[in-house]
Amino acid sequence: MGDDDPTKRTLRLLALLQARRTWLPAELADRLGVSTRTLRRDISRLEDLDFRVERKPGPGGYYALAAGSRLPPLVFDDDEVLALIVGLRMAEGRVAEDAAPRALAKLLQVLPRRLSELAHDLAENTQTVRRPRTVVDGRALDKFARAGAASRSVEFTYRDQRGRTLPRRVDSVQCVQSNGRWYAVAYDLDREAWRVFLLDGATDVHLGPIVARRQTPFADLSTWLTTDFGRLGDRS
Structure with missing residues (x-):
């Protein structure tokens, strides 16, 4: 069952287009839980927001997020936030200076409230036990x-x-x-x-x-x- 809120569905569509280079129309519609007709309307809504979407009609057709005039906002789900936090915690002390903590602080500032709380809890309540630090340039x-x-x-x-x-x-x-x-x-x-x-x-x-x-x-x-x-x- 698809999301009835067009705004939420459009954000979900943007996240899917960011996650993979190309999507078959039927496959993308199935992931959103909508018809291909509704999918076309959602694609048009993205284009109205100045996101360029490549379209190839007919057999073997696809949708793809094109390199455009503006950088699309990054949209993360819970699993992706978890992957980012784990990766940044593992990077602490292994890349130059305080790069990983600074990146984590920036991430916490821009995430939506629910995901920010999840990320904060993970960051505050996890630690990495490691051998003496080695810093990679x-x-x-x-x-x-x-x-x-x-x-x-x-x-x-x-x-x-x-x-x-x-x-x-x-x-x-x-x-x-x-x-x-x-x-x-x-x-x-x-x-x-x-x-x-x-x-x-x-x-x-x-x-x-x-x-x-x-x-x-x-x-x-x-x-x-x-x-x-x-x-x-x-x-x-």
């Missing part, structure tokens, strides 16, 4: 992630497990988080072998040129990281 993580996405090499200074600081050159980067710490799995160009690097040991990170991505020695990264060859914490 967000800019370093960003560069490693971009290198992996764009198939670029990376040059950086690295502090190994013996405390030595050495220059490193890698390519074919993949980033992974495990037990609250960020790692980069990459091919070391000087050692001609795959290595795992703790990102909190990487500084002075610079992106290099685009290179051909190498064939990895593993079919599944998470499985490979549990082997002796790919064990986490190998900071050689």
Whole structure:
């Protein structure tokens, strides 16, 4: 049964369009509990509010929220609020300075009252028990992630497990988080072998040129990281 309040239904429609790239009309109408005719009216209501909605008619047709002239408000449900709070609590002390608490404070200010109360209760009554803190430079993580996405090499200074600081050159980067710490799995160009690097040991990170991505020695990264060859914490 759909919501009879057009305003609430329009907000729900906006949240659904934000959650996925495209929706089949029948599928979207079913999620809202309305007819496709009512769905078309709700889509028009969104467009009257200056949200651009892409439409493809006919077989295989879809609706999609287009990149428009204004940023749509973010609409969260209870599960999404829970995911945000858990993620921010896990990030405390692991990203630069007080970024996670500041983000949490901003989130609490803009959420509707009911969700704000839920978020506040979760934030005030949960804590993370962790090993000594390791702070990851967000800019370093960003560069490693971009290198992996764009198939670029990376040059950086690295502090190994013996405390030595050495220059490193890698390519074919993949980033992974495990037990609250960020790692980069990459091919070391000087050692001609795959290595795992703790990102909190990487500084002075610079992106290099685009290179051909190498064939990895593993079919599944998470499985490979549990082997002796790919064990986490190998900071050689």
